[in-house]
Amino acid sequence: LRGDPLADALVEAFAARGPSERARFEEWLETDRVPEGSSEALAAFAESLRTPPSWADFQRMKLGARTYQRVGPSGMLILSAWSLINGYHSAPAVKPLTFTGRLDYGAYRRLAETGRFVAEVAQIDGMRRFGEGFKTTVRVRVLHAQVRRMLQLSPTWDTKAWGTPINQADMAATVIEFSLLLLAGAREMGFHFEPEESEAVVHLWRYVGLVSGVDPKLLEEFETEERGARFARLVHLIQPGPDQDSLDLAHALRRVPGEAAMRLGRGGRLDLLRARFLERYHDGLAWAFNGEAICSNLEIPHASWRAAIYPTRAIVGALEGVRRALPFGTELMAKLGNAAIRKRVREMLEGQEPDFEAKREKREGRAA
Secondary structure, X not given: OOOOHHHHHHHHHHHHHOHHHHHHHHHHHHHOOOOOOOOHHHHHHHHHOOOOXXXXXXXHHHHHHHHHHOOOOHHHHHHXXXXXXXXXXXXXXXHHHHHHOOOOOOHHHHHHHHHHHHHHHOOOOXXXXXXXXXXXXXXXXXXXXXXXXXXXXXXXXXXXXXXXOOOHHHHXXXXXXXXXXXXXXXXXXXXXXXXXXXXXXXXXXXXXXXXXXXXHHHHHHXXXXXXXXXXXXXXXXXXXXXXXXXHHHHHHHHOHHHHHHHHHOOOOHHHHHHHHHHHHHHHHHHHHHHOHHHHHHOOOOOXXXXXXXXXXXXXXXXXXXXXXHOOOHHHHHHHHHHHHHHHHHHHHHOOOOOOOOOOOOOOOOOOO
């Protein structure tokens, strides 16, 4: 039932003061100076992000970013087939997406924007004060607060059934999805991480969680990967299960790999065959990652394609063997993976940068 008090107060100031306050926010974000005439809400928001907490270790975050980079485009498959599919199994958690039409009406665009966010966070020093990862995270946080405000004003939002939109529990679950589930999925695909590398990834996303508005007490659960994994299991145990909105979103997501193949190709017969293969491969990964209960509940087809994880693991494992044998293999794979993911995100965005504006409600969510 709790949102993000500092960001919620800031968007109330946006609503009361108009575009000038949003312009002051953007000026602060780019310069770290709170402009004269700013609201108390903006001043408080800025002050909360002025000094990183004592536990924030930017050297560890550099290692976390390099580790994230070398997963490359496989990371988008993991985030889609495991992180998002897993999240859709919770009916209340998907309601903000349902109400704003952000995935069933625009799944391709939404995933491109998510990929852009993750890519910026995973740049070296991306989460330092003037890094693009930091600024993007803050803009996403404010976007979430705007969506929260919009939905709470909607007469069709059922707080008793669904809780506060984009609440603290769901925000903490997002940190799980982008760190712990990414690591687990990469390991399933054959990637190898040294303990200090995986711990650095969790540390990086702990700080991303702080900048994005997750309560510091919840973020203590991400002090280590082991503690975070236990927290993730507890979150899984209290998921209430899916509803029809969950199914709609999952099936919209399933179509994205095929849509990407058609959009980024020439639309010919070969691209059509590639699109069909990628959709089934994505389904297979979803089954391999999430297991029978979640995939059956979400009515994801092509269960037999779960066997695709085995050749994937063999290929990735062989490449990982080469990486570990070469003196500069890790640095090389991080550079190649980073370049590949950024290229893919640019192609998917098609020259249209994220606008970080809350969209009007497109349709009502179904009752839980």
